[in-house]
Amino acid sequence: MTTLPTERSVRTTPEGLRWEPSERWVRGYKGDVAVVDSRHPVLVWEPSLPVPQYAFPREEVRTDLLRPAKRPRTGRHTGSQIFYDLEVAGEEVPNAAWTFPSDELAGHIAFEWFGRWDRGLDRWYEEEEEIFIHPRDPHKRVDALPSSRHVQVEIAGTVVADTHHPVLLFETGLPTRYYIPREDVRLDLFDATDHSSGCPYKGRAQYWTWRGADDVPRNIVWSYAEPLAAVGPVKGLLAFYNEAVDIVVDGERLERPVTPFSEMLRTPT
Structure with missing residues (x-):
């Protein structure tokens, strides 16, 4: 051997x-x-x-x-x-x-x-x-932490989410993702799609697309209905791609990050 x-x-x-x-x-x-x-x-x-x-x-x-x-x-x-x-x-x-x-x-x-x-x-x-998609990296952490920060999400100038009860997901090498309770998201402005994705750290996600006519990538919102145990606090909550929306945290407008997902979001799904 x-x-x-x-x-x-x-x-x-x-x-x-x-x-x-x-x-x-x-x-x-x-x-x-x-x-x-x-x-x-x-x-x-x-x-x-x-x-x-x-x-x-x-x-x-x-x-x-x-x-x-x-x-x-x-x-x-x-x-x-x-x-x-x-x-x-x-x-x-x-x-x-x-x-x-x-x-x-x-x-x-x-x-x-x-x-x-x-x-x-x-x-x-x-x-x-x-295990889905790829092996887990033993040098990578994924932490889902409930928070009381004030998080707002804007698309094309419209506030589509506003919450004081987010769950912040910290994943090594990626920007913080803000998971928001459904009751604090204007889901009436989005349409569910048949797109799905898998993550070895979080599970399988479902997606929604912005209903407006602006130049916004499809499948901009996602949620894990049955997340893996390690990120259980995000169950049923909704997250937005920081790369393509405007996020305001405690009054501070965040810069849109450039990540491996940036190019993917420019490609129609």
Whole structure:
């Protein structure tokens, strides 16, 4: 078996990859087939991606289900990799897995997560909890704190939310999100949409779109009906993208931040 240090410390490879061992039991399924069943995963951060991904020792992967990729997808990951197609029960998933070029990660295979590129495995678990979109970053915190701050939200000069009972969500690397009770939001100015998203820290969200004619991105408001336990206080509350609305906190108008979501909001959903 590949031997890795057990202490939690991040290493950096000559290729610019950051990685560290994880003690979590991670499993990945395609249909009912466990393609990955690993108690020795490694978290890997690529320079071009803001979130981590897992790589697994070959002996903890169903390598009998992998075939050399017929059409390797070059340029998507750091360095020169070997890509694999996955074949399960007659279904082929192109470029579902790959290896990193680093000697330090030799003997490991990484997999696409279903929520990133719409190809890969169907379900992932850390211990007995299903994880969505991408692995959780152990160096990231997400805290949901009830507050008595006075928060107002404006869109195109109209006050659409006004509350003294927000929940402030602090997430490493992102601006503070202000979750507001429904009774303090003018939901009559919005239409529910069929858009949804998943977050490994918070759960699955539903969205609303501004009904006005102004140049406002779609799906500007979201809510978690059944959030994960760690952010339970935001249940049923509504949040707005700071990047595209005006937020006033205790009389101070906040600057609109520039985040990875800024470009997404400029693209029609």
